Amino acid sequence: xxxxxxxxxxxxxxxxxxxxxxxxxxxxxxxSFGFLGPNGAxxxxxxxxxxxxxxxTAGSLTVLGLxxxxxxxxxxxxxxxxxxxxxxDPDLTIDDNLMxxxxxxxxxxxxxxxxxxxxxxxxxxxxxxxxxxxxxSGGMKRRLTIARGLINEPDLLILDEPTTGLxxxxxxxxxxxxxxxxxxxxxxxxxxxYMDEAEQLCDRLVVMDKAKIVAEGSPVSLISEHAPREVxxxxxxxxxxxxIADVIETLAPRTEILADxxxxxxxxxxxxxxxxxxxxxxxxTILARRSSLEDVFLRLTGRTLVE
Amino acid sequence: MTTPLSLRVFESEAxxxxxxxxxxxxxxxxxxxxYLAAMGVGLGSLVDTNLPGGIDGVSYLTFLAxxxxxxxxxxxxxxxxxxxxxxxxxxxxxxxxxLSTPIGVPSLVFGHMLWSGAxxxxxxxxxxxVMVAFRVAPVSESLVALGPAFLVGLAxxxxxxxxxxxxxxxxxxxLYFRFVVIxxxxxxxxFFPISQxxxxxxxxxxxxxMYHGVEMSRAVVVGVSPAVAPWISITYLLAWIAxxxxxxxxxxxxxxxx
Numbered sequence: 001x002x003x004x005x006x007x008x009x010x011x012x013x014x015x016x017x018x019x020x021x022x023x024x025x026x027x028x029x030x031x032s033f034g035f036l037g038p039n040g041a042x043x044x045x046x047x048x049x050x051x052x053x054x055x056x057t058a059g060s061l062t063v064l065g066l067x068x069x070x071x072x073x074x075x076x077x078x079x080x081x082x083x084x085x086x087x088x089d090p091d092l093t094i095d096d097n098l099m100x101x102x103x104x105x106x107x108x109x110x111x112x113x114x115x116x117x118x119x120x121x122x123x124x125x126x127x128x129x130x131x132x133x134x135x136x137s138g139g140m141k142r143r144l145t146i147a148r149g150l151i152n153e154p155d156l157l158i159l160d161e162p163t164t165g166l167x168x169x170x171x172x173x174x175x176x177x178x179x180x181x182x183x184x185x186x187x188x189x190x191x192x193x194y195m196d197e198a199e200q201l202c203d204r205l206v207v208m209d210k211a212k213i214v215a216e217g218s219p220v221s222l223i224s225e226h227a228p229r230e231v232x233x234x235x236x237x238x239x240x241x242x243x244i245a246d247v248i249e250t251l252a253p254r255t256e257i258l259a260d261x262x263x264x265x266x267x268x269x270x271x272x273x274x275x276x277x278x279x280x281x282x283x284x285t286i287l288a289r290r291s292s293l294e295d296v297f298l299r300l301t302g303r304t305l306v307e
Numbered sequence: 308m309t310t311p312l313s314l315r316v317f318e319s320e321a322x323x324x325x326x327x328x329x330x331x332x333x334x335x336x337x338x339x340x341x342y343l344a345a346m347g348v349g350l351g352s353l354v355d356t357n358l359p360g361g362i363d364g365v366s367y368l369t370f371l372a373x374x375x376x377x378x379x380x381x382x383x384x385x386x387x388x389x390x391x392x393x394x395x396x397x398x399x400x401x402x403x404x405x406l407s408t409p410i411g412v413p414s415l416v417f418g419h420m421l422w423s424g425a426x427x428x429x430x431x432x433x434x435x436x437v438m439v440a441f442r443v444a445p446v447s448e449s450l451v452a453l454g455p456a457f458l459v460g461l462a463x464x465x466x467x468x469x470x471x472x473x474x475x476x477x478x479x480x481x482l483y484f485r486f487v488v489i490x491x492x493x494x495x496x497x498f499f500p501i502s503q504x505x506x507x508x509x510x511x512x513x514x515x516x517m518y519h520g521v522e523m524s525r526a527v528v529v530g531v532s533p534a535v536a537p538w539i540s541i542t543y544l545l546a547w548i549a550x551x552x553x554x555x556x557x558x559x560x561x562x563x564x565x
Contacts, residue, residue: 014565051407053406053407053563053564054564054565055564072411073312073409073410073411074409076407076408076409077408077409079407081407083403083404083407085400087399087400087401087403087404088399088401088404089323089399089401089404090399091323091326092322092323092326096322099322100319100322100323101404101408103315103318103319103322104315104316104319104405104408104409104410105408105409106309106310106315106409148404152408
């Protein structure tokens, strides 16, 4: 027993549909581990199996040394779960929501009172504690859901797309709080399709696509492994690009031609930009930047829109 | 000493109820008062004038009250099994939240049934108090008449929960009330003996859980012997409770822990 989570050939099927197709991964104590992938990649199904609310179809899974299939209640008592969709009780106040949830874990009321004070303070909700949940903003509801997930001082906090649908201010507050939790040694598992979120929060992550893991590593190592150091983005007037695509392809080791835009992946942006001028091309705009996780993500999971 | 999981579910329902208990209890009083005044006393005087011997030898008010007691319990059970369950599964998804804690599906269903039983008991006790106030029956008889009402309420809560857990579209619930609950309320012996029903409809009434409760409660209040032996009726109602509860577990699992 050393891994906090160990999955081998983990598979989830719903009838004929395979949501998770034999994935392997391990998560270590104190780590902040991410599942990055487009919608429908199998992230949430994986989270639900880890959270012992969805039976596994095949393979093996141990979480905190326990078997989610056989020791579900015991395991869930040590997990904190922040689901994708808020499922707070809208008719109750913030205080009552936390008290009610804490009681599901059979925590004594007196202990809960102190714990709730701490959590509300930590998530900056103290002023609103007597308000009903249906009057809160999206960002506050999310923070409350995180507070709720922490009520039992979990050994592992599972966050399924924690900042989807929030405005930038709310996202940054949330990141800040999650980062502090990480500093305190709480193990986090985060699913997201935001690259900046993964870069901010994850020590290590896997990229999932079509039910499989397609890459694994730290954000930095993924970028260096799957994308050259820099990217030059050039934009042309509509229609121009078709005629010059073959020229562009000679300007960098790897290129990608989009509708009116071309991406040139290179180790030396300056030289590539000079090459564009030398080839006599006249793009509308040229942007040279560092490669990001987004380039890795699009490279690995493709550009086709996932519905 | 740990609290059983289903009791933790019960406690959470009680916490929710704390917000609305005043209006809820007030309407539990108002409802039987209005019904007994209008149907029992008002309409009853007309019935009694035309039936000098009364129904089963008693006034219409006395005939009606135990039937309405059971009918109220029946409707309360149905409401708990319909709206509460649809909210937990679909609207607020609070059942999903509960399942991220040590609580599992069977404890969730049992806890829900415990709470439904508590609600049925509350409205039945209030109804019995109103019955005493209307001088339909003394306290002791009213309390005994509660028993069958309680069983009918639980039977309907269980059956309705199993039904609600199987429907995806909430629009099915108003239809369920219109075509199942209201007809049961009207035609299971509450307002008139089922012998007044057309021959082909009588066996249907006989199969409803409500009919068995009405017969037993009325037997206590009116002092006649029920048409069906009480042990058969009680067994029948217990079977409804058990079957409904068990039949709810599978669709709950399918929806909450797929």
